[in-house]
Amino acid sequence: MNLQDTCILVTGGTGFIGSRLAKKLHDSGADITILTRRKQENTPFKIILDDLTNPNLRFEQKFDVVCHLASVTPLEKNKKIIQSVNYDGVKNLFSAISGAKLYVYISGLAVFDPKYDKIIETTPKKSDTEFIKTRIKAQEFLEENCKKSGINFSVAYLGDVVYGNGGFFKSMILDRMQKGTFRIPGNGKYIKNFIHVEDVVGALIAVIQKSETDSYILTDSKPAPFVEFLNYISDNLGVKKPKTVPTALAKLVLGSDAIKLLTRSVSASNHKISQIYDFKFPTYKEGLSNLLPKL
Incomplete structure (x- = not known):
């Protein structure tokens, strides 16, 4: 079209x-x-x-x-x-x-x-x-x-x-990590x-x-543990790595359905979309490296 x-x-x-x-x-x-x-x-x-x-x-x-x-x-x-x-x-x-x-x-x-x-x-x-x-x-x-x-x-x-300069990613993750108030539900080892x-x-x-x-x-070509993604951000921002919070406590704040989805471990393939689109940022490290110095 x-x-x-x-x-x-x-x-x-x-x-x-x-x-x-x-x-x-x-x-x-x-x-x-x-x-x-x-x-x-x-x-x-x-x-x-x-x-x-x-x-x-x-x-x-x-x-x-x-x-x-x-x-x-x-x-x-x-x-x-x-x-x-x-x-x-x-x-x-x-x-x-x-x-x-x-x-x-x-x-x-x-x-x-x-x-x-x-x-x-x-x-x-x-x-x-x-x-x-x-x-x-x-x-x-x-x-x-x-x-x-x-x-x-x-x-x-x-x-x-979905990350970038703005939206949920900035307000709920980046800003809170910089303030030291972000908490990881569970152990953060689930694949995202x-x-x-x-x-x-x-x-x-x-x-x-x-x-x-x-x-x-x-999605990009590198599914990874959520905690690995967050630690990469903290290392590049020069801030402390975020702490974890027990899932039972997180459920009281966000609800059980939300935590079930947030802590679900899933690895997906982008093979099909890659046949019609060339990714600008094939992995989150490339995308974040481009993004973080601009914040």
Whole structure:
């Protein structure tokens, strides 16, 4: 798909990933609209002020591509909010679009069954938290309805940790590590998958340009223990290595479902996405080495 003048709707377009994706697509000549609940100042994008949870959500404009990034995170404890945004919101959005050629849905590695040694796109899924259940249900809904409507449907499963200068990574990890207040749930030895936000954006654009019904895991080439990743950051920042906190105590603060996902050990393969996208930062060490001196 040629991006020039392609009409693209981005949900989550004010977020850490979505804002960068919208800008990169805009810079490539695409006609970008973002769906947002709040008025935006000095933006180059078209704006639709509305909410995914609105059952009467409707759009006057038709879009060639829909990139659906908006969701609540696993840290959300309210099951009603998880359901209304991550599942009902997907249904509302689908009802509001017509004539689209491609729907790109952003999910995560948490939907896959962790008992498998190496996660690939065809690995079976497992619903063991409310968050994961709504994610899987939403994907199944989209797969069925995009097929009925003749819309190509692509799923992008993001690595566990998307890092870069800003967003959750900066506020919840970097800033707290610099203040000495970050704590690792459990022993931190569980395997996680990492990807720089610039590579997320680049890979998503490659998926859009391919414009086919398919699925891709978006992660770099080096899954590693979470504690190893954090220690590399602390060494480069010149701060003390973060301390651990027992999982039982962490559950009291973040909730049992969130801790189950945060401490889950999973190793995923990026072989498939690497066939259509060349990673700028193949490992987290390269990505962090590029990032940390700029902070």
